[in-house]
Amino acid sequence: MSNELTPKQKKFADNYIESGNATQSAIKANYSKKTARVIGQENLLKPAIKTYIEKKMKxxxxxxxxxxxxxxxxxxxIARGEERETVVVGTADGLASTTKEADLKTRINATKELLKRYPDNDKLLEQQIRKITAEADIAEARAKEYDPEDVGNDSDGFIEALNKGAKEVWGDSDETES
Structure with a gap:
C-alpha cells in the first residue's frame, strides 16, 4: 500500500483532527454508520493515516x-504600552469604537508575568523571603526563651534571643559597617 491517502481516508483524518472522535469522523467521511466505529479505530492504526494526522497536528x-x-x-x-485594544464607548450619537493602550494595572500585571519567568531578577520576592525568614527566626527564638513563670517580666534571655535571631538574618551590624 502506498503512503498516499485515498480521498475518503484524507476526509476521515481531517475530520478526526477537528473533532477527535474516530466514529463521527468515519461517518462524515462517508463510511457506513454500521461499521463507522470499527473503521474509525482501524484507520487510526494505519501508518499512512497516523503519519498524515501527526504531520497536520504539527x-x-x-x-x-x-x-x-x-x-x-x-x-x-503590553507592558510597554505598545499593544492596543479596541474599546466600545457610548457617545451622544450611539456607540463608537476606539483603540487604546493597556491601562496601568494591565501593564503592571504583564510586567509581573514577565518577571515570574526570571526568578533571579525578582528583588521584591527576595526581600519578602528575607522578611519571612527573619519573622520565623524571631518566632523560634521567642518560643525557645518563653518561660511561663516569667509572664510579665521582660527577661534578658528573651532580648538576647531576639538580637541573635536578627543578627543571623541581617548579620552583625558591627561587621558590616567597616
Missing amino acids: EIESHKIMDAKEAMELLTR
Missing part, C-alpha cells in the same frame, strides 16, 4: 498555538 501547533517566545513578546508589548 502544522497546526506551529501556526495556531502560541509558543513561549511569542507569549513573552506579547507580554512585553
Whole structure:
C-alpha cells in the first residue's frame, strides 16, 4: 500500500483532527454508520493515516498555538504600552469604537508575568523571603526563651534571643559597617 491517502481516508483524518472522535469522523467521511466505529479505530492504526494526522497536528501547533517566545513578546508589548485594544464607548450619537493602550494595572500585571519567568531578577520576592525568614527566626527564638513563670517580666534571655535571631538574618551590624 502506498503512503498516499485515498480521498475518503484524507476526509476521515481531517475530520478526526477537528473533532477527535474516530466514529463521527468515519461517518462524515462517508463510511457506513454500521461499521463507522470499527473503521474509525482501524484507520487510526494505519501508518499512512497516523503519519498524515501527526504531520497536520504539527502544522497546526506551529501556526495556531502560541509558543513561549511569542507569549513573552506579547507580554512585553503590553507592558510597554505598545499593544492596543479596541474599546466600545457610548457617545451622544450611539456607540463608537476606539483603540487604546493597556491601562496601568494591565501593564503592571504583564510586567509581573514577565518577571515570574526570571526568578533571579525578582528583588521584591527576595526581600519578602528575607522578611519571612527573619519573622520565623524571631518566632523560634521567642518560643525557645518563653518561660511561663516569667509572664510579665521582660527577661534578658528573651532580648538576647531576639538580637541573635536578627543578627543571623541581617548579620552583625558591627561587621558590616567597616
